[in-house]
Amino acid sequence: MKKLIRLSNHIYYYPYDTHGDRPNLYYIKGKDYSIVIDAGNSKRHVEEFYSALKQNNFIDPKYTIITHWHWDHTFGMKYAKGEKVSSIKTYQKLQEIKQYKWTIEEMNKRLEAKIENSFCHENILLEYQDLNDIEVDLPDTYITKDTTYNLGDLEIQVLFGTSTHTEDSIFIYIPEDKVLIVSDGDCPDYYISQEYLDKKKLTDMINFFKSLDYEYHCLGHAFPETKSYALERLNNELNKFTI
Numbered sequence: 001m002k003k004l005i006r007l008s009n010h011i012y013y014y015p016y017d018t019h020g021d022r023p024n025l026y027y028i029k030g031k032d033y034s035i036v037i038d039a040g041n042s043k044r045h046v047e048e049f050y051s052a053l054k055q056n057n058f059i060d061p062k063y064t065i066i067t068h069w070h071w072d073h074t075f076g077m078k079y080a081k082g083e084k085v086s087s088i089k090t091y092q093k094l095q096e097i098k099q100y101k102w103t104i105e106e107m108n109k110r111l112e113a114k115i116e117n118s119f120c121h122e123n124i125l126l127e128y129q130d131l132n133d134i135e136v137d138l139p140d141t142y143i144t145k146d147t148t149y150n151l152g153d154l155e156i157q158v159l160f161g162t163s164t165h166t167e168d169s170i171f172i173y174i175p176e177d178k179v180l181i182v183s184d185g186d187c188p189d190y191y192i193s194q195e196y197l198d199k200k201k202l203t204d205m206i207n208f209f210k211s212l213d214y215e216y217h218c219l220g221h222a223f224p225e226t227k228s229y230a231l232e233r234l235n236n237e238l239n240k241f242t243i
């Protein structure tokens with residue numbers, strides 16, 4: 001088990017793990033209540049996270065907000081606490097995933113049909129020794145537009161910004177702590193390519209980040225970056241486009 005890492009005044013995170021492709025899980029600690037960002041990839045992942053919270057005497061969250069539909073951020077949802085909230089597109093995509101069968105034969109079929117990619121396929125098999133343990137759950141509710149949560153001593157904004165990663169990605173902005181939780185939102189769409197293919201989307205996303213005043217650019221599967229480092233990294237990608 002890992003330890004929670006303090007990022008800022010109100011924000012902590014349980015660090016990512018490349019084994020099983022577990023993402024960072026963020027805990028935003030307010031005076032009145034707390035919010036967790038992302039549900040983790042399995043029961044075991046969620047339980048580790050909640051043990052780490054307990055070690056710090058942190059209360060259970062009122063909400064768990066899901067950044068996007070990918071398995072590593074959602075398959076722990078059944079065990080995550082508080083009201084689970086996602087964007088409407090995430091909710092709809094998970095309704096589709098919920099119909100999937102989790103046998104190795106069905107998984108192989110989805111891999112061949114390119115419904116699944118090999119990276120996720122392999123990591124699902126690493127995380128789940130018994131595929132019967134996979135239970136896809138739906139969020140309790142969904143949002144359709146930018147939404148603000150008031151935690152007493154700070155506000156967080158859930159923003160529908162442009163993402164190069166998925167159509168359903170949302171971003172969590174905490175102005176008071178100068179933090180933007182991007183999760184995987186600024187990655188390429190790995191279901192299509194390892195590279196950024198849509199110049200307009202990449203440009204719009206960079207402009208979206210520029211429009212926000214923050215310092216910590218918080219990712220799904222890496223340690224937080226500074227905003228300036230992230231913008232430099234993304235501008236380098238933009239410069240690779242020849243037209």
Ligand SMILES: [Zn+2]
Pocket residue numbers: 068070165184
């Ligand atoms: Zn993702």
